Amino acid sequence: MNEERYERFHYIIGATASAILTVLAFGAMIIGEWDRTLALWVIGVSAVVQIVVQLRFFLHIDFSRQKREDLLLILFSLLMLTMLAGGTIWILGDLSKRMM
Amino acid sequence: MNPNPYPKLHPGLNLGPAHGVAHEGSEAVLFGFWIFLMSDLIIFGILFATYAASTGPMAIAGGPRPTDLFDLVSVSIQTAFLLASSLTCGMAILAMKYGENVSRVKLWLVVTALLGAGFLTFELRDFASMMAHQGTPMRSAWLSSLYALVGLHGLHITMGLLWILTMLALIQVQRLSNKVKTRLLMFSLYWHFLDVIWIGIFSVVFLAGLV
Amino acid sequence: MSSLFGRLNGDVTPFTEAFNHPSVSSLVAAGAASMVVVGAVALLILLTWFRLWKPLWRDWLTSADHKKIGIMYIVLGLVMLARGVIEGVVMRGHQATALQGGFLSSEHYGELFTTHGTIMVLFVAVPLVVGFINIIVPLQIGARDMAFPVLNQVSLGLTAAGAVLLMVSLVIGKFSTGGWTSYPPYTGVVFSPGVGPDYWIWAVAISGIGSTLSGVNFAATIYKCRAPGMSLMRMPLFTWTALCAAIMLVYAMPPVTVSSLMLALDRYLGFHFFTNDLGGNMMNYANIFWMFGHPEVYILALPAYGVWSEVAATFSAKTIYGYDSLVIATMAIAVISFTVWLHHFFTMGQSTSVNIAFGIATMIIAVPTGVKVYDWMATLWRGRIRMTTPMIYLIGFFILFVIGGLTGVILANPTIDYQVHNTLFLVAHFHNVLIPAVLFGMLAGIHYWFPKLFGFRLDERLGRWTAYLWIVGFCLTFIPLYVLGLMGMPRRMATFTNPSYEPWVLIAGFGALVVLMALIMVLVTIGYSIRYRDKLAVPLGDPWDGRTLEWAIPAPAPAWNFAVIPKINSRDAFSTEKEKGNPYVRPQSYDDIAMPKATAHGFILCVAASVMGFALVWHIWWLTALSFAVIPVALIARAFVRETEQLIPAAEIAHAHDAWLNAVWSTRGVTRDEEDSPANRGLAAPDGGPA
Structure with a gap:
């Protein structure tokens, strides 16, 4: 795989993961009907994970x-x-x- | 598998040594822009903290509450627009980085701008409908902090749109000169940064407010 | 009419007020306003008379040279210092007669302490500190300019725009009476419907954005533009403190921008952030403001500490003692200063546990500061000390600053703070830290680096007298305030009724006159030195046997700073070369140098921001929109400029540099015994070393 395709693949992974995490966060509204605390935890954790995902795949931040x-x-x-x-x-x- | 062994000059997006002078020349500029964005992050952080401290009954002051005003469908549409625009912004950078294809760069920038404009349209529509239901920023401290936080993000998006238009004109005049490349990198950092802020806004303001 | 002129009308100047209601207070206000008007007119006439408009525009206002921008910052700081000191003297004079009611109205007194505080912190200390960072940092790290020279112009322009608003407020309308912190709800539209708080808001917000951009610029410069070999741990200490101050500016300025703009939203659009009704929370204002306000103190103090490090090492002819500990202390102060802001409002009503946490953090921050003081004293130990003007300031700083710092540790204890909160004890404390640290530091810096900028030294005899006057004036003015504070005299009160305050107030009033003398002496020293500049000339650039890179180049420093970018092998780079015995080497070849082109960009933004601030204050909406529109147009237009650099040909550089080198080789160097004599042309001869 050449560099360009690798990097494009990178962006698409980021976008897909972000989309899934967003759906998860919005989906937590349904959990909220029964358990508000759990829903808030899901929203909070998926927000943090999504921020990390975007930093990694869109802004290309890493520790190497x-x-x-x-x-x-x-x-x-x-x-x-x-x-x-x-x-x-x-x-x-x-x-x-x-x-x- | 890591085909990017070349050195990074600054955190985040880099042009790569294939771009020679532009790669080197962007070092201080992009690092400086990162510092500026961090300063902007603090501004948003304070507004987030103010918002979080203004959600109690005292701050709502008998006015409309989140459940009276928020439209989750519209928020999810805005989120989708902004996420898609982040992706297309990335595609514009790749078109510049590999092949330096001017028309593809322009095309992706136009798509990014359209998605950003779509986001803004829905946001303004939400504001208008909130105001129609007594949800004006003058009604309560909670609404003041809501409009300040979400409005400032919207203002940033508006400036981003202006920036895209300027970049399109600049590319028209100067093609992909070294300076234009650096500016495009700056813009993409800005745009991705706004998407990151939006994650905080839809989670803290809208989802946590409605759950 | 109101759509054309907003709230402006013929009755808003102090002249009409003095005409309609003559009193000492209104006459003082009219006098101050006429000083601004007369000063401005005189300046215009002088510029025209001496045909200086073109050089002013070409060489200064449009220049992107970091040294010139720095000098303009310092001139701005000194002009505002003059206003701030005069206001201080008027306030002390008023208090000296306040038992009998004083000569100012309490509203006028309120305006005075508000402008005095705002000016001294934001338009004296900041421009002086930022000015020195601008001038010295590129010279110390071996760079030709800032990372972003034009952004640097813009920062200066925005800072100047804030200062312009403050000066205009003397003539048109009235300034806020809400103190330099501008706490709502008093400064909200219900209690202060006038233009005063609006002047404060826009002066602070506009100049604050300028400071943020300065911070970005300095940090990027120090990170990315160092000469080869200049690793972080080889940087001179002034540059280290500049780096930490720059990073602090980046994180500390946003809070004040936010808090002042939130206050503006409350006042202009009826938002409810800090109002009494509909859920507003004015305690959040104090919270956000001091997130800026406390780090700000250290933003000002750290570069001054940097000056002390340079001065102590140079005038003791020794390497600085404890370089590593000084660097670590600087970084520690920078971070810890963001964790102490609540000590400015211990009495607001939060739980004891919150107060204790911030109280402990406040006490901890004294530790790295103490480490620094010991390091400087150890630097003097067995050094070859010359009691030059900067050293006198340093000694004054040692003694007075330690007292001020210790009273800070006392105030860090919430239980004690409850007793002396809002008294003159606090006023004495912060003057006791800021004047010896920042103001003395900047004055010492002026004496130390003046020859590098202008090519001649400042007169030592006058300089020493000035320093003594500052120290004595400071003690007379502010030590009595400790006593008054402990006696219970509240701050910011126009009058008092307790006769036992009287003697101390009189001493402080006399002290203020001594401070005024000291300020005049600063100007006299500069004027005298300009007149006798031939005798004081040090064109070879190294009058003090300096240790760092900035002394290795001619004085005044050429536009390109370094004919050839030096390679750094050690700390105290220039000292090392001198010890090796061959500090001046002709480079094998010269290259063309690209320098930023002059541009009116910063000036245009300065004018646009000033006009916008003024229009906002007076609710002149069409002008607000117009001047605001200029800003994006200017920014976009700038993006289309292709030629932003000019090339200085290698031959020109070779000519200038070789001439200087020849002068160096044909001049007799002086030892430190002759440092203060006309024989000192800026070439240091090897000295006997530490006595």
């Missing part, structure tokens, strides 16, 4: 090769995002609990 320091940029951004968004939810959630 010599330019690993650049990937630290993305991981560092995730750390920042976790701290800032997580911190916000923690602080505001705590405040709203204390106002109830």
Whole structure:
């Protein structure tokens, strides 16, 4: 298989996997009729997996090769995002609990 | 099986050494663009956090609730449009990378733009119908944060469409010059990034809101 | 009419106010406004008289040269510093008479502390720091320019647009009275229906986008444009701090852009993010703002720490002590600074556990900072120390900054913070960190790098007196505020009734005058040095026996920085070459150099953004739409420009470089004993080494 076909195949895998995960997430709405928590877990996990799939197959991020320091940029951004968004939810959630 | 043993110059899409100067020249530009996207990611992250903190009864303030406003069918159509446009955007990059086929690059870009426009049409239709049911951003804190988050994504898509039109004109004038190649790579990073953000939006806002 | 001029009418200037309701307060406002108008008119006349319009446009406003952009940033910072200091003096003067009611109205006082804070943080400290990063980083890493020279122009343009809005607000309309943090609901449309908060929003949002782009540019430059052999762990420490500050800008500026734009949505379109009604949550504003606000402090402080590292090593003639620990400390500060933002609102009502977590993180961040102070002191240990102006600032920094840092650790304890929250103790604390670290650092940087930019040194005698004045003025102005804070005097109050505050307030008022003197002395030093620049000239480029790459090139640095990109084999690259005995080598051959072409892109965006901000403030919608439309049009038009670079022929470079090398070889170098004499032409002779 030549490079072009390999890369095209790559994109198609990504799109197919994303489509399946999207259907799974939307399908979780049916589970939600009985078990809301389980449905939220399915939605959350399939979203995270789909983000990873898109990063891998559309944005071509991987852990191999010599330019690993650049990937630290993305991981560092995730750390920042976790701290800032997580911190916000923690602080505001705590405040709203204390106002109830 | 890994036929891509050549070095990457920056995270994500790379042109490959076959493109010589354009490959080398894109190094700093695309790395810088990644940094910019990470900054954009923080903007979305804060809006996500604000949204998540604004879903309680206090923030809904007696106004319409998610179940009153959201249209899951429309959201799934939008999702399909955007996912398909991500794929066609990738095809445009492959057409550039292998063979440098100008007309195929243009064709895939036009298809991407049409899919993006389709996404935007359904999103605006949703906004209009929400507003018709009292779901305006002025009604409650929850709706304010909803419109800010989803609206900002829609604004990004709009800018993306403008970008595609500019790229089409640029390709018309300069063919696939080194600069155009770098700009196309930048655009595709942007477009894929928007799809990733959309995964967060349909999961956190629409699905979690309705379940 | 209102569709044409929005909220604008003839009554919005302080002149009409002073005419209709004459009082000391309104006269002060009118005086300030006339200073802006007279200053602007004088500038226009001078430019025309000396026929400077064309050189200004050709060599500066359209230049993409990182050094010129950096100088423009620093000039902007110094101009705004003058306004900020004058405002500070007026406020201290007012407080000195505040027991009797003071001479300002409380609204005017509110405007003053708001503009003072906004200006000092965003339009003094940021431009100075960003300016130095711009100038020095490419020189230290052996690059010819920034990774994105035109983006650099745009960043400057957006920062300047914010500053323009602040200056315009003195003449047309009134600025916010909501403090530099602009907390809603007070700054919401219900309680502040005027234009003040709108000026604040657009000044902050527009300049904030500029800063984000600067961060992107600096990070890409340092990652991707280093000279061969310049590995990360060989970078000079100023560049290291610049890298960390750049990354912080990328992650810390988005929050303030978001929070100010959310406030704008509340005010302009009736959204409910931070309002009192319909579910608005103003606590989220404080939360988002300080996600920016706290890292911002370290964005400003880190590059200043970088200056201290350079100054301590150079003026002790020693390698910096503990390079690795300084790098690790810098990175640690950069990351930890994103985990402490809640300490700005300990008293907002969250659980003890939340407060404790952020309190502990705040105390931890003092540790890497302490490591740095020890490293610098160890660098001085047994060095060949010269007490030059930057060193005097360094000593002042050591003593004062440690006090300021320790009061920060005290405030990090939530229980203590509850006691002194919103008092002058806090005001004393943050001035005590920011002035010795950032302002002294930048002034030391000006003295240290001025010769590299302009080819002559600043006068040492005047420089030392200026430094002493700053230190004394600082102590007199801000130490009393600690006492006042502990006595319970709240911040941001126009008047007070407790007579026991009076003596301390008077001392602080006197101190403010000393600070004003110090500011004037900065200008005097620069003016005097320009006049005697022949005596102070150091064209050979190395007046201080420098250690890093920027001292290996002529002064002023040529447009292309390096005639040939150097190969780096060690830290302190230039020092190593000097120790080997042959630092100046004629290159075997020269190549053509491609440099970015001058372009009006940044200037156009600056004008468009300024006009857009102004139109938004005054609700002039047609102008908003028009000026906003310019931005995408300019960006798209730029994409179609093909020739963005100009080639400088090898012969021209060879000519200039060879002339400089010949001058180096025919000049007698000076030892450190003669550093301060006219014999110092910028060539360092081997010294006795550490005494």
